[in-house]
Structure formats: structure tokens, C-alpha cells
Amino acid sequence: xxxxxxxxxxxxxxxxxxxxxxxxxxxxxxxxxxxxxxxxxxxxxxxxxxxxxxxxxxxxxxxxxxxxxxxxxxxxxxxxxxxxxxxxxxxxxxxxxxxxxxxxxxxxxxxxxxxxxx
Numbered sequence: 001x002x003x004x005x006x007x008x009x010x011x012x013x014x015x016x017x018x019x020x021x022x023x024x025x026x027x028x029x030x031x032x033x034x035x036x037x038x039x040x041x042x043x044x045x046x047x048x049x050x051x052x053x054x055x056x057x058x059x060x061x062x063x064x065x066x067x068x069x070x071x072x073x074x075x076x077x078x079x080x081x082x083x084x085x086x087x088x089x090x091x092x093x094x095x096x097x098x099x100x101x102x103x104x105x106x107x108x109x110x111x112x113x114x115x116x117x118x
Contacts, residue, residue, distance in 0.1 A: 029104040029111050031070065032082035037102050038065040040113045045086065062089040071099075079103035 030037045042063045049058050064087040072081040080102045088094045100115040 029078040029080065029102055031073075032080050032084070032100075032102065033068045033070075034102075037082075037100075037113060038068075041065050041084075041086070041098070041100055041115055044113065044115045060090055063087065064089070065098075077103065 042065060045063060046058065065084050066087060067085040069083045070080055071083050073079070082100050082102065084098055084100070086096045086098045088096075096117065098115060098117050100113060102111055102113050104111050
């Protein structure tokens with residue numbers, strides 16, 4: 001399994017901004033710490049890692065989003081700006097700072113997540 005250094009993974013996150021739509025159960029945009037949001041942030045990171053490394057190389061890595069902070073909430077457009085620590089845990093733990101946004105789309109019940117690194 002390749003080892004993910006903070007530098008190499010951070011570069012991947014910096015270069016790539018990701019988006020994903022999902023249908024939610026309610027019409028409100030989920031917050032930064034909502035389980036749907038955290039799951040999407042992890043899925044977006046996994047998808048990017050699969051592009052960079054073989055999928056089998058990341059199957060034994062556990063991913064977590066922790067120390068979540070809402071840095072801004074624009075109530076007019078129901079958009080959240082978020083900051084958090086992204087943890088990758090296998091034989092050792094790597095923690096990277098990330099930022100992400102969660103915003104509603106024009107279609108009721110869907111939201112868009114964009115993930116970026118520092």
C-alpha cells in the first residue's frame with residue numbers, strides 16, 4: 001500500500017475541486033457537520049485518490065472528517081462555508097486541513113459539495 005504523505009495528498013486536494021449532487025430528504029441544505037455532508041466529503045476524497053492510486057491501495061484506509069467548523073452561513077442562498085481536519089488512518093494517521101462548501105441547487109432537495117485544501 002502506498003504511503004500518503006501530507007505533502008502529496010495536500011497537493012492533490014489543492015489541485016482538484018470536486019462537486020457532487022445528492023438528493024436529500026429535506027429542502028434545507030445540510031450543515032457542515034451533517035452526516036450526509038461528511039459522507040460526501042469522504043466520497044469525493046476517495047474518488048480522487050482512486051484516480052491517483054489503485055483502488056486496492058486505499059481499501060484499508062479509514063477516512064474521517066473531524067474538528068468541523070462553520071466559517072460562514074449565507075442564509076439568503078443557504079450556503080455553508082466549512083473548515084475541518086481530514087484524517088486518513090491506516091498504519092499511521094495523517095491529518096490534513098480542508099475547506100468545503102455546501103450549497104443548495106435550484107432543484108429542491110439537492111445540494112452541491114465542493115472540497116478544496118489549503
